Amino acid sequence: MFRAAAKGHELRFDTVGIIGGNEVFRDRETGSRWQQSSAAAIAGPLKGAHLTIYPFLLTTWGEWRKLHPATLVLKPLPGYAARLAAMNALLRQGIVGRAGPAPRGAFGHDDRLRPRDTIVGLEIAGEAKAYSVAALDAARVVNDRVGGEPLVIVHQPASDTTTAFVAEARGKRLRFRAADAAADRLMDLETRSTWDAYGACLAGRLKGMHLRRVILEPEFWFAWSEFHPRTELYAPRRSR
Amino acid sequence: MTDRPKMAAKIAAAKTMAAMALAAAVVVAASAARAQSQRRPALPYTTIDHPQFLPAAQAAFLHPGDLLIGVNADGVAKAYPAAILAQHGVVQDRMPDGPIAVTW
Numbered sequence: 001m002f003r004a005a006a007k008g009h010e011l012r013f014d015t016v017g018i019i020g021g022n023e024v025f026r027d028r029e030t031g032s033r034w035q036q037s038s039a040a041a042i043a044g045p046l047k048g049a050h051l052t053i054y055p056f057l058l059t060t061w062g063e064w065r066k067l068h069p070a071t072l073v074l075k076p077l078p079g080y081a082a083r084l085a086a087m088n089a090l091l092r093q094g095i096v097g098r099a100g101p102a103p104r105g106a107f108g109h110d111d112r113l114r115p116r117d118t119i120v121g122l123e124i125a126g127e128a129k130a131y132s133v134a135a136l137d138a139a140r141v142v143n144d145r146v147g148g149e150p151l152v153i154v155h156q157p158a159s160d161t162t163t164a165f166v167a168e169a170r171g172k173r174l175r176f177r178a179a180d181a182a183a184d185r186l187m188d189l190e191t192r193s194t195w196d197a198y199g200a201c202l203a204g205r206l207k208g209m210h211l212r213r214v215i216l217e218p219e220f221w222f223a224w225s226e227f228h229p230r231t232e233l234y235a236p237r238r239s240r
Numbered sequence: 241m242t243d244r245p246k247m248a249a250k251i252a253a254a255k256t257m258a259a260m261a262l263a264a265a266v267v268v269a270a271s272a273a274r275a276q277s278q279r280r281p282a283l284p285y286t287t288i289d290h291p292q293f294l295p296a297a298q299a300a301f302l303h304p305g306d307l308l309i310g311v312n313a314d315g316v317a318k319a320y321p322a323a324i325l326a327q328h329g330v331v332q333d334r335m336p337d338g339p340i341a342v343t344w
Contacts, residue, residue, distance in 0.1 A: 001343060002340065003338055012289070014330065051341075058309055060305050061321075070317060071318060072316075073299035073318075074324055075292040083283070092305060
Protein backbone atom coordinates (compact mmCIF):
# COMPACT_ATOMS: atom_id res chain seq x y z
CA MET A 1 0.00 0.00 0.00
CA PHE A 2 1.98 2.95 -1.28
CA ARG A 3 1.54 6.52 -2.26
CA ALA A 4 1.80 6.12 -6.01
CA ALA A 5 4.39 8.83 -6.49
CA ALA A 6 8.10 9.46 -6.14
CA LYS A 7 10.42 12.34 -7.03
CA GLY A 8 7.59 14.44 -8.40
CA HIS A 9 6.21 11.70 -10.69
CA GLU A 10 2.82 10.12 -10.23
CA LEU A 11 3.43 6.44 -10.91
CA ARG A 12 1.38 3.48 -12.09
CA PHE A 13 2.68 0.03 -11.31
CA ASP A 14 2.58 -3.46 -12.73
CA THR A 15 3.93 -6.58 -11.08
CA VAL A 16 6.79 -7.84 -13.19
CA GLY A 17 8.38 -10.53 -11.10
CA ILE A 18 9.71 -11.75 -7.82
CA ILE A 19 13.04 -11.33 -6.07
CA GLY A 20 13.65 -13.20 -2.88
CA GLY A 21 10.09 -14.49 -2.98
CA ASN A 22 8.85 -10.91 -2.71
CA GLU A 23 7.13 -9.03 -5.51
CA VAL A 24 8.83 -6.54 -7.78
CA PHE A 25 6.88 -3.82 -9.56
CA ARG A 26 7.71 -1.66 -12.55
CA ASP A 27 6.31 1.81 -12.99
CA ARG A 28 4.99 2.72 -16.42
CA GLU A 29 6.30 6.26 -16.27
CA THR A 30 10.03 5.57 -15.96
CA GLY A 31 10.36 1.79 -16.19
CA SER A 32 12.06 1.67 -12.79
CA ARG A 33 11.72 -1.52 -10.76
CA TRP A 34 10.55 -1.46 -7.15
CA GLN A 35 10.92 -4.09 -4.45
CA GLN A 36 7.71 -4.41 -2.49
CA SER A 37 9.19 -5.23 0.91
CA SER A 38 11.73 -2.44 0.94
CA ALA A 39 9.58 0.05 -1.01
CA ALA A 40 12.79 0.96 -2.85
CA ALA A 41 13.52 1.36 -6.55
CA ILE A 42 16.20 -1.23 -7.28
CA ALA A 43 16.74 -0.45 -10.98
CA GLY A 44 15.97 2.19 -13.55
CA PRO A 45 15.93 5.99 -13.62
CA LEU A 46 14.46 6.24 -10.11
CA LYS A 47 16.87 3.76 -8.56
CA GLY A 48 17.44 4.59 -4.91
CA ALA A 49 14.13 6.37 -4.48
CA HIS A 50 11.57 5.14 -1.99
CA LEU A 51 7.84 4.90 -1.97
CA THR A 52 5.97 6.13 1.06
CA ILE A 53 3.58 3.69 2.65
CA TYR A 54 0.05 5.04 2.66
CA PRO A 55 -1.65 4.52 6.03
CA PHE A 56 -3.89 1.48 5.91
CA LEU A 57 -5.51 -1.11 8.16
CA LEU A 58 -5.44 -4.85 7.66
CA THR A 59 -8.63 -6.15 9.22
CA THR A 60 -11.84 -8.04 8.58
CA TRP A 61 -14.98 -6.84 6.89
CA GLY A 62 -16.92 -7.07 10.15
CA GLU A 63 -14.45 -4.82 11.94
CA TRP A 64 -13.95 -2.37 9.06
CA ARG A 65 -17.66 -1.91 8.58
CA LYS A 66 -18.04 -1.08 12.27
CA LEU A 67 -15.32 1.54 11.98
CA HIS A 68 -16.53 2.98 8.67
CA PRO A 69 -20.21 2.22 8.03
CA ALA A 70 -20.20 4.39 4.90
CA THR A 71 -17.19 2.66 3.36
CA LEU A 72 -16.92 1.84 -0.32
CA VAL A 73 -15.84 -1.67 -1.32
CA LEU A 74 -13.74 -2.67 -4.32
CA LYS A 75 -15.79 -4.67 -6.77
CA PRO A 76 -14.27 -7.86 -8.16
CA LEU A 77 -13.65 -7.92 -11.90
CA PRO A 78 -15.82 -10.32 -13.93
CA GLY A 79 -14.54 -13.84 -13.61
CA TYR A 80 -12.44 -13.18 -10.53
CA ALA A 81 -15.41 -13.22 -8.18
CA ALA A 82 -15.73 -16.98 -8.54
CA ARG A 83 -12.45 -17.50 -6.67
CA LEU A 84 -13.27 -15.32 -3.69
CA ALA A 85 -14.51 -18.04 -1.35
CA ALA A 86 -11.45 -20.22 -1.86
CA MET A 87 -9.09 -17.23 -1.56
CA ASN A 88 -10.76 -16.04 1.64
CA ALA A 89 -10.43 -19.44 3.27
CA LEU A 90 -6.74 -19.61 2.38
CA LEU A 91 -6.00 -16.09 3.52
CA ARG A 92 -7.69 -16.33 6.86
CA GLN A 93 -5.94 -19.61 7.61
CA GLY A 94 -2.57 -18.10 6.84
CA ILE A 95 -2.93 -14.95 8.87
CA VAL A 96 -0.91 -16.23 11.82
CA GLY A 97 1.57 -17.94 9.55
CA ARG A 98 2.19 -21.53 8.71
CA ALA A 99 4.84 -24.17 8.36
CA GLY A 100 6.66 -24.74 5.11
CA PRO A 101 9.81 -23.57 3.39
CA ALA A 102 10.51 -20.11 2.12
CA PRO A 103 9.60 -19.67 -1.55
CA ARG A 104 12.18 -20.36 -4.21
CA GLY A 105 14.58 -17.48 -4.51
CA ALA A 106 14.25 -16.34 -0.93
CA PHE A 107 17.72 -15.45 0.24
CA GLY A 108 17.22 -14.65 3.89
CA HIS A 109 18.48 -17.15 6.43
CA ASP A 110 17.21 -15.66 9.66
CA ASP A 111 15.78 -18.60 11.50
CA ARG A 112 14.44 -16.74 14.51
CA LEU A 113 11.03 -17.51 13.03
CA ARG A 114 9.84 -19.95 10.37
CA PRO A 115 9.92 -18.40 6.88
CA ARG A 116 6.14 -18.27 6.53
CA ASP A 117 5.38 -17.07 10.01
CA THR A 118 3.64 -13.73 9.74
CA ILE A 119 4.80 -10.57 11.38
CA VAL A 120 3.90 -6.93 11.45
CA GLY A 121 6.92 -4.73 10.95
CA LEU A 122 7.69 -1.12 11.68
CA GLU A 123 10.63 1.21 11.29
CA ILE A 124 11.31 4.28 13.38
CA ALA A 125 14.39 6.46 13.06
CA GLY A 126 16.19 3.74 11.16
CA GLU A 127 15.43 1.00 13.65
CA ALA A 128 13.37 -1.93 12.33
CA LYS A 129 11.35 -4.28 14.51
CA ALA A 130 9.02 -7.12 13.66
CA TYR A 131 6.30 -8.52 15.91
CA SER A 132 5.26 -12.12 15.43
CA VAL A 133 1.50 -12.22 14.89
CA ALA A 134 1.31 -15.45 16.88
CA ALA A 135 3.00 -13.71 19.81
CA LEU A 136 0.69 -10.70 19.51
CA ASP A 137 -2.28 -13.02 19.41
CA ALA A 138 -1.31 -14.22 22.86
CA ALA A 139 -0.16 -10.92 24.33
CA ARG A 140 -2.86 -8.62 22.92
CA VAL A 141 -1.09 -5.45 24.08
CA VAL A 142 2.66 -4.88 23.92
CA ASN A 143 4.41 -1.84 25.32
CA ASP A 144 7.72 -1.27 23.62
CA ARG A 145 10.31 1.28 22.60
CA VAL A 146 11.77 1.48 19.08
CA GLY A 147 13.99 4.15 17.60
CA GLY A 148 13.71 6.13 20.82
CA GLU A 149 9.90 6.26 20.70
CA PRO A 150 7.60 4.61 23.24
CA LEU A 151 5.09 2.44 21.40
CA VAL A 152 2.01 0.42 22.08
CA ILE A 153 1.05 -2.41 19.74
CA VAL A 154 -2.51 -3.71 20.01
CA HIS A 155 -3.82 -6.96 18.56
CA GLN A 156 -7.50 -7.86 18.48
CA PRO A 157 -7.75 -11.62 17.91
CA ALA A 158 -11.40 -11.58 16.84
CA SER A 159 -10.55 -9.75 13.63
CA ASP A 160 -6.77 -10.29 13.56
CA THR A 161 -6.38 -6.53 13.53
CA THR A 162 -3.08 -5.06 14.68
CA THR A 163 -2.53 -1.38 15.30
CA ALA A 164 0.40 0.59 16.70
CA PHE A 165 0.81 4.04 18.16
CA VAL A 166 3.31 6.31 19.78
CA ALA A 167 2.47 5.78 23.45
CA GLU A 168 2.69 9.35 24.58
CA ALA A 169 0.25 12.03 25.64
CA ARG A 170 1.06 15.54 26.83
CA GLY A 171 4.76 14.70 26.70
CA LYS A 172 4.47 11.74 29.04
CA ARG A 173 4.88 8.07 28.23
CA LEU A 174 1.80 5.91 28.63
CA ARG A 175 1.79 2.17 29.28
CA PHE A 176 -1.27 0.19 28.35
CA ARG A 177 -3.08 -2.95 29.37
CA ALA A 178 -5.99 -4.63 27.63
CA ALA A 179 -9.21 -3.90 29.47
CA ASP A 180 -10.83 -7.04 28.13
CA ALA A 181 -9.88 -10.26 26.35
CA ALA A 182 -10.86 -8.82 22.98
CA ALA A 183 -8.37 -5.98 23.41
CA ASP A 184 -10.87 -3.61 21.86
CA ARG A 185 -10.60 -1.52 25.01
CA LEU A 186 -7.38 -0.53 26.70
CA MET A 187 -6.46 1.28 29.86
CA ASP A 188 -3.36 3.32 30.43
CA LEU A 189 -1.68 2.83 33.79
CA GLU A 190 -0.71 6.47 34.20
CA THR A 191 -4.19 8.03 34.16
CA ARG A 192 -6.44 4.95 34.03
CA SER A 193 -8.21 6.43 31.02
CA THR A 194 -10.06 4.11 28.65
CA TRP A 195 -8.97 3.84 25.02
CA ASP A 196 -10.14 2.00 21.94
CA ALA A 197 -7.75 -0.04 19.80
CA TYR A 198 -7.42 2.78 17.28
CA GLY A 199 -5.65 5.34 19.43
CA ALA A 200 -8.68 7.26 20.67
CA CYS A 201 -9.25 7.98 24.34
CA LEU A 202 -12.91 7.36 25.15
CA ALA A 203 -13.13 8.18 28.85
CA GLY A 204 -11.09 9.50 31.71
CA ARG A 205 -8.62 12.33 32.11
CA LEU A 206 -7.30 12.06 28.54
CA LYS A 207 -10.70 11.76 26.89
CA GLY A 208 -10.69 13.09 23.34
CA MET A 209 -6.96 12.60 22.78
CA HIS A 210 -5.64 10.63 19.83
CA LEU A 211 -2.34 8.78 19.85
CA ARG A 212 -0.04 9.24 16.85
CA ARG A 213 -0.45 6.26 14.56
CA VAL A 214 2.50 4.11 13.43
CA ILE A 215 2.20 2.26 10.12
CA LEU A 216 2.62 -1.49 10.38
CA GLU A 217 3.70 -3.65 7.44
CA PRO A 218 2.18 -7.14 7.55
CA GLU A 219 4.55 -9.61 5.91
CA PHE A 220 5.92 -13.08 5.93
CA TRP A 221 9.02 -13.30 8.12
CA PHE A 222 11.20 -14.40 5.20
CA ALA A 223 10.42 -11.20 3.27
CA TRP A 224 10.77 -8.83 6.22
CA SER A 225 14.04 -10.32 7.42
CA GLU A 226 15.50 -10.33 3.90
CA PHE A 227 15.00 -6.62 3.46
CA HIS A 228 15.53 -5.61 7.10
CA PRO A 229 18.52 -7.78 7.95
CA ARG A 230 19.25 -6.17 11.31
CA THR A 231 15.65 -6.24 12.47
CA GLU A 232 14.72 -6.75 16.07
CA LEU A 233 12.01 -9.27 16.77
CA TYR A 234 9.23 -9.73 19.29
CA ALA A 235 8.48 -13.43 19.19
CA PRO A 236 6.83 -16.19 21.17
CA ARG A 237 8.87 -17.78 23.90
CA ARG A 238 10.39 -21.01 22.70
CA SER A 239 9.00 -23.94 24.67
CA ARG A 240 11.52 -25.64 26.90
CA MET B 241 4.63 7.89 11.56
CA THR B 242 7.54 5.85 10.26
CA ASP B 243 10.91 6.97 9.07
CA ARG B 244 12.56 5.26 6.18
CA PRO B 245 16.00 3.81 6.90
CA LYS B 246 19.03 5.79 6.01
CA MET B 247 19.58 6.13 2.27
CA ALA B 248 23.00 4.45 2.50
CA ALA B 249 21.52 1.30 3.95
CA LYS B 250 18.88 1.30 1.26
CA ILE B 251 21.41 1.73 -1.52
CA ALA B 252 23.50 -1.08 -0.02
CA ALA B 253 20.40 -3.22 0.00
CA ALA B 254 19.73 -2.27 -3.61
CA LYS B 255 23.23 -3.39 -4.61
CA THR B 256 22.56 -6.71 -2.96
CA MET B 257 19.25 -6.83 -4.79
CA ALA B 258 21.04 -6.28 -8.09
CA ALA B 259 23.23 -9.31 -7.40
CA MET B 260 20.19 -11.28 -6.38
CA ALA B 261 18.31 -10.06 -9.44
CA LEU B 262 20.84 -11.75 -11.66
CA ALA B 263 20.40 -15.00 -9.79
CA ALA B 264 16.66 -14.55 -9.73
CA ALA B 265 16.37 -13.71 -13.44
CA VAL B 266 14.78 -17.05 -14.14
CA VAL B 267 12.16 -16.42 -11.50
CA VAL B 268 11.51 -12.89 -12.76
CA ALA B 269 11.08 -14.17 -16.28
CA ALA B 270 8.41 -16.64 -15.23
CA SER B 271 5.26 -14.79 -16.11
CA ALA B 272 2.70 -14.16 -13.36
CA ALA B 273 4.84 -16.10 -10.85
CA ARG B 274 3.41 -15.46 -7.41
CA ALA B 275 5.31 -17.51 -4.87
CA GLN B 276 2.92 -16.58 -2.10
CA SER B 277 -0.28 -17.49 -3.91
CA GLN B 278 -1.74 -20.53 -5.57
CA ARG B 279 -1.34 -20.90 -9.29
CA ARG B 280 -4.54 -20.92 -11.34
CA PRO B 281 -5.04 -21.02 -15.07
CA ALA B 282 -6.66 -18.41 -17.27
CA LEU B 283 -7.26 -15.26 -15.14
CA PRO B 284 -4.32 -12.89 -15.57
CA TYR B 285 -2.57 -11.50 -12.54
CA THR B 286 -2.71 -7.92 -13.71
CA THR B 287 -3.07 -4.44 -12.32
CA ILE B 288 -6.58 -3.07 -11.89
CA ASP B 289 -6.32 0.41 -13.39
CA HIS B 290 -9.91 1.53 -13.08
CA PRO B 291 -11.26 0.10 -9.84
CA GLN B 292 -15.01 0.14 -9.39
CA PHE B 293 -16.61 0.42 -5.99
CA LEU B 294 -19.85 -0.56 -4.34
CA PRO B 295 -21.45 0.97 -1.30
CA ALA B 296 -21.09 -1.23 1.79
CA ALA B 297 -24.72 -2.37 1.71
CA GLN B 298 -24.26 -3.82 -1.78
CA ALA B 299 -21.06 -5.77 -1.06
CA ALA B 300 -22.94 -9.04 -0.70
CA PHE B 301 -19.88 -11.08 -1.62
CA LEU B 302 -18.14 -10.11 1.63
CA HIS B 303 -18.46 -12.05 4.87
CA PRO B 304 -17.63 -10.61 8.29
CA GLY B 305 -14.43 -12.66 8.63
CA ASP B 306 -13.02 -11.82 5.18
CA LEU B 307 -9.71 -9.98 5.28
CA LEU B 308 -9.28 -6.64 3.61
CA ILE B 309 -7.07 -3.61 3.47
CA GLY B 310 -8.87 -0.43 4.40
CA VAL B 311 -7.95 3.20 3.93
CA ASN B 312 -9.66 6.37 5.00
CA ALA B 313 -8.85 10.02 4.49
CA ASP B 314 -10.85 13.21 4.34
CA GLY B 315 -14.15 11.44 4.87
CA VAL B 316 -13.55 8.77 2.21
CA ALA B 317 -13.23 5.16 3.36
CA LYS B 318 -12.42 2.31 0.98
CA ALA B 319 -12.06 -1.42 1.52
CA TYR B 320 -9.96 -3.60 -0.79
CA PRO B 321 -10.80 -7.26 -0.11
CA ALA B 322 -7.67 -9.36 0.22
CA ALA B 323 -9.22 -12.09 -1.90
CA ILE B 324 -9.40 -9.63 -4.79
CA LEU B 325 -5.96 -8.14 -4.17
CA ALA B 326 -4.40 -11.59 -4.08
CA GLN B 327 -5.62 -12.13 -7.66
CA HIS B 328 -4.11 -8.90 -8.96
CA GLY B 329 -0.65 -7.48 -8.45
CA VAL B 330 -1.73 -3.91 -7.93
CA VAL B 331 -4.86 -1.80 -7.74
CA GLN B 332 -4.25 1.78 -8.83
CA ASP B 333 -6.60 4.15 -7.10
CA ARG B 334 -6.90 7.70 -5.90
CA MET B 335 -7.74 9.05 -2.50
CA PRO B 336 -8.50 12.71 -1.71
CA ASP B 337 -4.87 13.12 -0.70
CA GLY B 338 -3.35 11.61 -3.80
CA PRO B 339 -2.83 8.48 -5.92
CA ILE B 340 -2.23 5.15 -4.23
CA ALA B 341 -1.04 1.72 -5.34
CA VAL B 342 -2.78 -0.98 -3.33
CA THR B 343 -0.77 -4.18 -3.05
CA TRP B 344 -1.19 -7.39 -1.13
